[in-house]
Amino acid sequence: MDVEELRQRLQYEPESLPLSSKIGAIDFNKVDSALKWLEQADNHYIIGLFDPLYPSLLQQIYDPPTVLFIKGNINALLPPSIAIVGSRNMSLHGANTTAKIAQDLSLKGFSITSGLAAGIDGAAHQAVVKCQGVTIAVLGCGIDVVYPKRHKQLYIDIQHDGCIVSELWPQVSPIASHFPKRNRIVSGLSIGTLVVEAARKSGSLITARLAMEQNREVFAVPGSIVGQYHQGCHDLIKNGVKLVEDAADIIEELSSLSQFHLDQLHQRHHIEQSEMSNLPFSPQLASLLKSVGYETTTIDAVVEHSGEPLDLVLVQLLELELQGWVAVVPGGYVRLKRS
Structure with missing residues (x-):
C-alpha cells in the first residue's frame, strides 16, 4: 500500500483520526508513520471501509470506522463474535463467571470481543487465550500502544489466534474521549453483547446501549442485590435484556432469533426439493448451504446469493x-463433502 492508496482510503475520516475533513489537508507525517508501522511485520494490516477484509457486521453500523489498524491474525475477524464487557473492579465471582462463559462460547466456535481493559475485559480475553480460542481486543489508543500496561503479555498472546484492532493512528495515547468510540466497535463487531458486573454508571452500559442501537442482541449476568456492582445488569434485565447464567443461554437466544427469521422465509427457487429432502436439517439451512461453494466463498457472496440478512446468515453458517x-x-467459508 502506498501513500496515494492510503489517501484514497481516508477520504471520509472519522473524528477519532487527527486529520482534516479535506483530503488535501492530510498530515502525511501521520500517513508515513502508519505506512512504516504497516511494513514492520507481516501481521500488521490497514484496511479501509470497502476493503474485502473489512468486517461486514461493523460495516453495517451507523458510523463505521473508515480505516482499521489490525495486528495479529486477520482471520480472527471471520467467525461470529460475542462481546463481553463489564466492571474494571471485578469480583472473584465475576472473574470466574466471565472465564467460564467466554471459554464455553469459544469452544462453540464464537470469537470473543472486548476492550482489553482491566477487570472483566481482561478476564474474557485471558480465558479465550488459555483455551487457544479466538479473541479480538479493540483499543481506545493507537494499535501499538498497550493500555493498561499490565496487559502487555495478554496483548502479545491475543495476536497468536486473535487480533488487536484500533481505528486510531499508531502512537496515539489513550484519552477518555476515545473509549466511548471504541465501544461502538466492540458492539459493532459482534452479533451480541454480554454485560457482567456493571454498576449504573458503568461504561459497559454504553456498549450495551450502542449494541441495542445497532440492532444487536444484549445479555446480562445477574448478581447480588446487596451493593452497587450489579445494578446496571439488573436494570438491563428489567428492561427486557435476557438474563444469562451460562453460555447455553446465549446460544439458545441466538437460535431463537434464527428460528424467528426462518419462520418467515420462503423456499428458494434454486433449491431442488429432492436435494433438500436428503439433508438432515431444515430446508432453510439447506438453502443457505447451496450458497457456499466447495471453493472459498466470501461472506458477502453467501449473503448476496442467499438473499438473507447478514445476522441470520452468520447464525446459520455457525x-x-x-x-x-x-x-x-x-477469506470466507468452504463447503465440506459429507456422506
Whole structure:
C-alpha cells in the first residue's frame, strides 16, 4: 500500500483520526508513520471501509470506522463474535463467571470481543487465550500502544489466534474521549453483547446501549442485590435484556432469533426439493448451504446469493459449521463433502 492508496482510503475520516475533513489537508507525517508501522511485520494490516477484509457486521453500523489498524491474525475477524464487557473492579465471582462463559462460547466456535481493559475485559480475553480460542481486543489508543500496561503479555498472546484492532493512528495515547468510540466497535463487531458486573454508571452500559442501537442482541449476568456492582445488569434485565447464567443461554437466544427469521422465509427457487429432502436439517439451512461453494466463498457472496440478512446468515453458517457441513477458511467459508 502506498501513500496515494492510503489517501484514497481516508477520504471520509472519522473524528477519532487527527486529520482534516479535506483530503488535501492530510498530515502525511501521520500517513508515513502508519505506512512504516504497516511494513514492520507481516501481521500488521490497514484496511479501509470497502476493503474485502473489512468486517461486514461493523460495516453495517451507523458510523463505521473508515480505516482499521489490525495486528495479529486477520482471520480472527471471520467467525461470529460475542462481546463481553463489564466492571474494571471485578469480583472473584465475576472473574470466574466471565472465564467460564467466554471459554464455553469459544469452544462453540464464537470469537470473543472486548476492550482489553482491566477487570472483566481482561478476564474474557485471558480465558479465550488459555483455551487457544479466538479473541479480538479493540483499543481506545493507537494499535501499538498497550493500555493498561499490565496487559502487555495478554496483548502479545491475543495476536497468536486473535487480533488487536484500533481505528486510531499508531502512537496515539489513550484519552477518555476515545473509549466511548471504541465501544461502538466492540458492539459493532459482534452479533451480541454480554454485560457482567456493571454498576449504573458503568461504561459497559454504553456498549450495551450502542449494541441495542445497532440492532444487536444484549445479555446480562445477574448478581447480588446487596451493593452497587450489579445494578446496571439488573436494570438491563428489567428492561427486557435476557438474563444469562451460562453460555447455553446465549446460544439458545441466538437460535431463537434464527428460528424467528426462518419462520418467515420462503423456499428458494434454486433449491431442488429432492436435494433438500436428503439433508438432515431444515430446508432453510439447506438453502443457505447451496450458497457456499466447495471453493472459498466470501461472506458477502453467501449473503448476496442467499438473499438473507447478514445476522441470520452468520447464525446459520455457525450451525452448519458445528454440524460439519462448512468450514471457516481465510477469506470466507468452504463447503465440506459429507456422506
